[in-house]
Amino acid sequence: MRLVRVRVDGFRLLRDVEIEFSLDKAKNVTVIRAANESGKTTMLSALQWGLFGEEALPRDYAVTPMDLDSGAMSETTVEIEYEVEGKRGPARYRLIRHVSERVDSGSRGRSTAHLYELLSTGANELTNVNAYLAAHMPAELREVFFTDGDRALSFIEGSRTEQQKRVKLAIEQMMGLPMLDDAVDHIKKVEKEIRSRLDGIAGSQQLSDLRAEIEALDVSIPELEAKLTDAQEQIVNLTELHGKADRELQEALKRGNREEIAADLIRVRKAKERAESNRRALEARQAVLLSNKTFAATMLSSKLKVAGELLEKLRKKGQIPNKTIPILEDRLQHTDCICGESLDEHTPDGARRRGAILALIEESRGADALKSKVSDLYYEGKELFEPQRTKWIDEYTEAFGERDSLDRVLADLGEQEADLEARLAKVKDDDVQRAREMRDTYAQRLREQIELATRHDIAIKQRKQTRTDKVRQFDALSAKHEKGQRLAAELTVAADVKLVIERARDVMKTREVQAVSNRMNQRFLRMIGADEAESALIRRAEITPEFRITVYGRNDRQLDPSQDLNGASRRALTIAFVLALTEVSGVEAPNVIDTPLGMMSGYVKREVLRIAAEDSAQLILFLTHSEIEGCEDILDEKAGKVVTLTNPAHYPNILKNDPGVRDARVLLCECDHRKECSVCARKDGSEMSRMAKERLQA
Amino acid sequence: MAHKDEKIIGIIIEQIAKVDERCPGYREEVTNIVAEILQAERQNQFARFNVVQKVGDLVSRVGQYYNARQEGGK
Amino acid sequence: MNNPFAGSDINIPDEFREHFDAYVQKKDGSNARPVNQPFARNIDMWFFAICLAVKKGLARAEPSGKTYKAAEGVVLNSDPWRPTAITLLAIAETNDIEVIDRPGEMLRIANSYAMAGLPELLAILAQRGGESTLDFLCEEVEGLLAKAA
Numbered sequence: 001m002r003l004v005r006v007r008v009d010g011f012r013l014l015r016d017v018e019i020e021f022s023l024d025k026a027k028n029v030t031v032i033r034a035a036n037e038s039g040k041t042t043m044l045s046a047l048q049w050g051l052f053g054e055e056a057l058p059r060d061y062a063v064t065p066m067d068l069d070s071g072a073m074s075e076t077t078v079e080i081e082y083e084v085e086g087k088r089g090p091a092r093y094r095l096i097r098h099v100s101e102r103v104d105s106g107s108r109g110r111s112t113a114h115l116y117e118l119l120s121t122g123a124n125e126l127t128n129v130n131a132y133l134a135a136h137m138p139a140e141l142r143e144v145f146f147t148d149g150d151r152a153l154s155f156i157e158g159s160r161t162e163q164q165k166r167v168k169l170a171i172e173q174m175m176g177l178p179m180l181d182d183a184v185d186h187i188k189k190v191e192k193e194i195r196s197r198l199d200g201i202a203g204s205q206q207l208s209d210l211r212a213e214i215e216a217l218d219v220s221i222p223e224l225e226a227k228l229t230d231a232q233e234q235i236v237n238l239t240e241l242h243g244k245a246d247r248e249l250q251e252a253l254k255r256g257n258r259e260e261i262a263a264d265l266i267r268v269r270k271a272k273e274r275a276e277s278n279r280r281a282l283e284a285r286q287a288v289l290l291s292n293k294t295f296a297a298t299m300l301s302s303k304l305k306v307a308g309e310l311l312e313k314l315r316k317k318g319q320i321p322n323k324t325i326p327i328l329e330d331r332l333q334h335t336d337c338i339c340g341e342s343l344d345e346h347t348p349d350g351a352r353r354r355g356a357i358l359a360l361i362e363e364s365r366g367a368d369a370l371k372s373k374v375s376d377l378y379y380e381g382k383e384l385f386e387p388q389r390t391k392w393i394d395e396y397t398e399a400f401g402e403r404d405s406l407d408r409v410l411a412d413l414g415e416q417e418a419d420l421e422a423r424l425a426k427v428k429d430d431d432v433q434r435a436r437e438m439r440d441t442y443a444q445r446l447r448e449q450i451e452l453a454t455r456h457d458i459a460i461k462q463r464k465q466t467r468t469d470k471v472r473q474f475d476a477l478s479a480k481h482e483k484g485q486r487l488a489a490e491l492t493v494a495a496d497v498k499l500v501i502e503r504a505r506d507v508m509k510t511r512e513v514q515a516v517s518n519r520m521n522q523r524f525l526r527m528i529g530a531d532e533a534e535s536a537l538i539r540r541a542e543i544t545p546e547f548r549i550t551v552y553g554r555n556d557r558q559l560d561p562s563q564d565l566n567g568a569s570r571r572a573l574t575i576a577f578v579l580a581l582t583e584v585s586g587v588e589a590p591n592v593i594d595t596p597l598g599m600m601s602g603y604v605k606r607e608v609l610r611i612a613a614e615d616s617a618q619l620i621l622f623l624t625h626s627e628i629e630g631c632e633d634i635l636d637e638k639a640g641k642v643v644t645l646t647n648p649a650h651y652p653n654i655l656k657n658d659p660g661v662r663d664a665r666v667l668l669c670e671c672d673h674r675k676e677c678s679v680c681a682r683k684d685g686s687e688m689s690r691m692a693k694e695r696l697q698a
Numbered sequence: 699m700a701h702k703d704e705k706i707i708g709i710i711i712e713q714i715a716k717v718d719e720r721c722p723g724y725r726e727e728v729t730n731i732v733a734e735i736l737q738a739e740r741q742n743q744f745a746r747f748n749v750v751q752k753v754g755d756l757v758s759r760v761g762q763y764y765n766a767r768q769e770g771g772k
Numbered sequence: 773m774n775n776p777f778a779g780s781d782i783n784i785p786d787e788f789r790e791h792f793d794a795y796v797q798k799k800d801g802s803n804a805r806p807v808n809q810p811f812a813r814n815i816d817m818w819f820f821a822i823c824l825a826v827k828k829g830l831a832r833a834e835p836s837g838k839t840y841k842a843a844e845g846v847v848l849n850s851d852p853w854r855p856t857a858i859t860l861l862a863i864a865e866t867n868d869i870e871v872i873d874r875p876g877e878m879l880r881i882a883n884s885y886a887m888a889g890l891p892e893l894l895a896i897l898a899q900r901g902g903e904s905t906l907d908f909l910c911e912e913v914e915g916l917l918a919k920a921a
Contacts, residue, residue, distance in 0.1 A: 131745050176706060179739050183753075186739075190754045280805065287806035287906055290913070291816040293853050298917060299823035300857060306864035314869065373872050377863075380856045393917055396910055489768060490761030496717050496728055497735065497757065503713040504706065512705075586705045 001136050001589050002618045003047075004081040004092065011046045011063050011076050013039050013647070015665040021590075021620060022640025023083075029613050029638045030620045033628060033673060034645035035654060035682075039666035040622040041148070043645070044594045048146050050078035050097045052139050053111055062108075063099065067664040070104040076111075081118070084136050085588065092118040093136070095129075137589060140173035144578055147593040152574040156549050156561040160240055161233055167577075168547035174585035175512055180505040187498045188218060191491060198478050198487045210474045217467045224460045231453035236546065238449055242442035249435040258427045265420040272413045279406050286399040289392070297384045298392045308385030311378045328361050471495075510545065512584055517543040519580035520573075523615070527572040527607045538565070541573060549577060567599035572608050579615040590618040597627040606631055613638040625682070628673050635673050642672035646680045656681040706736065721767035724760075731756040775855045776875035777845030782818060782883065786838045788890055792817055795897070795905060807904040815843040819854065821889030822882055826861070827916055830892060832884035845879065858882045 003021045008014040017039075021030045034040045048056035049063065057063070064074040077098045083090040099111035115132055116123040126132055143151075143166075155167055172178060195211045289295060297304065331337060335344050337353060344350035475491065478484035524541045538559070541551045551559045551573070561570055575596055582591065591612065597605045609631050613619055628635065635642065646667045648659040657678050659667060669679045676682070714729050735753055742749040784792075796817055797809045811817040825832070848854045862871045862878035871877055900908035 128745065134743055135740075179736070179743070180706070182742075183735055183739050186750045186753045187735075187757070189750045190757055193750075193754060194757075283806040283906065286910065287810040287812070290810050290820055290906075290909060291812065293851070295913075296819065296823055296853070296857055299827040299913075300861060303826055303861050303864040304857070306867075307860035310863060310867070310869065370870065370873060374869055377856065377859055377872060380853070381860050384853060384857055384860060393914060396914060400907075400910070485768075486761065486765045489765035490757055492720070493728070493731075493760045493764060494757045497732055500710060500713045500717060500728065500732055501735075503716075504709045507709050507713070508706070511709075 001082055001084050002090075003590050003592075003620065004083055005079075006043075006047060006050070006081070007077075007079040008043065008046045008050075009077045010065055010074055011049070011078060012042050012066055013664060013666045014042055014046060015065065015663075017043075017645075017666065017668050019043075019643055019668070020641060021618065023618075024640040027638055027640030028616065028618050029635070029640065030618075031628070031635060031639050031642040031673065032620070032622045032645060033625065033642060033671075034622060034666075035624055035647070035650065038647040038650070039645045040594055040624075042666075044146065044148065044592065044622060046078050047080070047592060048142060049111075050080045050095060051133065051137050052142055053097065053113065054108065055139065056142060064101055064103050065664065068103045072103050074101050074103055075099075076101070082136070093126075093132070094118055094123065095133070138173070140169075140178075141587065141589065144170050144174060144581060145589045145591055147575070147578055147591065147596070152578065153570055155574050155577055156570060158562075160548065161237055163549070164233070164236070164547045167543065167549055170581060171513060171516065171543075171547065174581050174587055175508045176585075177505060177508060180501055180508070183501050184498055184505070187494055187501070191494045191498070192218070194487055194490050194494065195474070198474075198484055198491075204477065207474065207477050210470055210477070214467060214470050214474065217463050217470070221460060221463050221467070224456050224463070228453060228456040228460060231449050231456060232546075234449045235446065235453060236548075238442055238446040242439065242446050245435065245439040245442050249432070249439045252431040252435040255427050255431065256423060257432065258424065261420055261424045261427060265417065265424060268413055268416045268420060272410065272417060275406060275410045275413060279403065279410065282399065282403045282406060286396070286403060289395055289399060293383070294388050294390060294392045294395060297388050300384075304381070304385040308381065311374070311381065311385075314374065315378060328357050332357060513543055513545070513547070516577075516580045516584045519584055520549075520576045523576035523579055523611055524573050527576060527611055528569050528604060529607070538569070541576070543577075549573065568601065568604050571596060571599065572604060575608060575612060579612060582617075583615055588617050590620055591616040592620045594622045595624060595627065596621060597623065597631075600627075602630040606634060609634050610638075632673050639673070644669050644671045644680045654682055656683050707733065710736075721764055723767075724764060727760045727763055731760055775846065775849050775852075777848055777855060777858070777879050780845035780875065780879050781841045782815070782843040782845060782879070783835065783839040784818070784842045784883070784886065784890070785835050786840055788842075789840060791890075791894055792842060807906045810906045810909060813843070813847065815847050817893075818842060818886050818890075821887075821893050822861075822885040823889070824893055825885040825889030828889075828892065830885075830888040832881070833887040834884060835887055861885070 002023060004023065005018065005020045007016070007018040009016045019030075019032065022028060032040065032043065045057060045061065063076045068074050075098070077096065079097075080095045081092065082095070083092045085091075094116045095113060096116075097111050097113045099109045101109045113129050113133075115126045115129040117126055118124075137145075155163060155170070157163070192215060195214065198207065198211070331343065332354065335350075336342050337357075341353060342350045343353050343357070345354050475488050478488045478491075520543065521541045525538075528538065537553050539552050539554060539556075541549065543549055549561070551561050551565065553559045553564070559565070561573065565573065575593070578591065582589070593612070596612070597608060600608060605627070609621075612621075613634070646655065646659070646669065648655070648661040648667060649664070651658050659679055661667065667679055669677050671677050671680050710732055711729065714725055714732065717725055717728060719725050734756055738749050738752045741747070792814050795809050796811045796814055797806065811820065824830075848858075858878055858881075859872055862881045863869060865881050866877075896912055897905060897908065903911075
């Protein structure tokens, strides 16, 4: 299906606005250029309302024009012309949806839709509107083909189970899987009906019992399958929660055990105290250096040397040491002198010598007091005026060095103390305990669900096997009768047909989903490949068999799209998904996207635009001026049609000229991405920000 | 039509190839009614009718075809 | 050798009293840290001043004005080498060995060096900025000794 033209009248800001879409296969892009608050989202809503009616709008969304008085009647019309490829070439249709409403009446009127087939002979009204629309543009596909940049992100953001559901639904709808499910259901009903006929013919209790058992299984097996699906969803959910809880536990463990940290802190504080007291001791030791003997001897050395020399002279003169008295006294005890002469007092010479010695002793005693002092001084002073054993500077260097080392130790201990104090503050007593409990709870529940899922799985397999056996028995029994044979043949056919459709459905689910996954990955990598930083981190994207869109980084590490991808990549991923799904499903419909390129840098933007244009049968984009910036050449090449929507209320802040329109409506002009006219001309950025500043200051 | 039937048909044909050729022409018959069943399902989406009956009729048709050839074989 | 100064007093001008209080470790002060008060007793600071004056070759000065008893000569007993040093200093100063019998004169000579050294010490300390008394003084001493070498 391709959109040809749309006309919107009386739909909020849109009054008599008509847009033609490009049907050129080479230039398949239509651009509707509009700043924010210029009707982009309104136009998107109008298109969806036109095709799908009220269900396509949010609940409280009013379609009436904004400036009508309360109580006034409003007429809202959306006219869509589209074409559908048929066996004999394209067929064109015109859909007109209309509603009359009283403004602020509280209730929304039900719209009416008229559909016309446009033939060369004229317009032919079709009566079964919904039937045709369902065929041309099924409502289930609306969310895939009408993409609002933000809403599309719910394919990869939000709760995992929600994401899964949305992706699954989109894929199933696009593949037409529900229809296959219906077919299988109907065949089962047919089987049931055939068996009951067999029952009547054969008239055997055994046959009828078997039939009852088979039917019971046909009810219980789908029930169990539904329970299994539920359990599997729970498993996905709980796995995620368990993972998170486990990570929190690891974090809590890293932060540490409160007791351990407190013990360490005490230890460090004690060491610090010891070091402090050591420091005082070392300071005292160094202080002593200014009062000790080495210091004095060094500082006074000049004078001490002088005194020392004097004393030395005296010593050389023999006046030090003067220790003669004891020797002389000692001699008097003997009868002879050292020299050999007699000291005998009874001889005149001996007495004379004794007298001389006594006189010497007397004389010595007189001078002795002084000499004794001097002698003591000499011996004691030697320690001072002779060179010191240790130099003061060496003593000082050693003492200072020791203090320095200790200071460093103290600084280190101080840091340790501060660090431990900080860690202690961060750790709450029950962190680890609580986190462990959480994790274990989830682990338990997860185990339970896994057990449950396994039980269901086994039960399903058993019942399927039982059913196969029963069916075989049933067929065998019924084959005994002629009519039974015919009905048995019908049952065989039904079983074959059912199997074919079931298998086809499974293949669609797995193989086709795989194809969508591959395609999505290719597209996505190309889009972000232009951003080297992102593409370095991301290796591939895929859709898992559980219908989850996942992204993988280096080393096959699974990334969380809502946290590990930037805004641009997230949008690119959803666009890649939609394009891949469209292509693989083979459904032909327009891709209508509202601001897809927001948040994207020049290169990624260009890639996304280029790829979307390539893959889409008909691409209709609502773009702001800044989204277009940097992509003008691509649009030159690919855009078959470009129009601009302008909101007059943006004068004078954004628009250059006064559009001269006072009512609340959006203006359309044919300006493309390289032109501007008196209606859509905008002030340049610097002027706009200057005016914004003035407004702020006012 | 929005949905491309070719895709499904292609896969269906793949799967039919795995069905036993219970009698000459069996697979061809199955192919035909599968296509008709899908078409009926399609129509049923916007113009409700007794699709189970239709499916039943189709199954019955081929059932008879099969049964006849089966008997003949005996 | 006995301490010949045991009966004497060491009197210094009143103006130095607050400085002695500042740089000598008080008995009661548990906050006294050797880094800030490097001298254990008044006598140590007095003796340091003598060493400083001698090393720097300052001219001796007589005490002036009101004085107070900063220390008793008897405390010199605790470091027996000190009386010896004072004696040697006096001998070097007078070139007369018999000065050893005149303790009053020897002490006077020592004190006169102290009088020259104390103002110098205070002037040095006034420049210490943020450094501790102990470290600044040690650095000064180191500098003085290095020059001689």
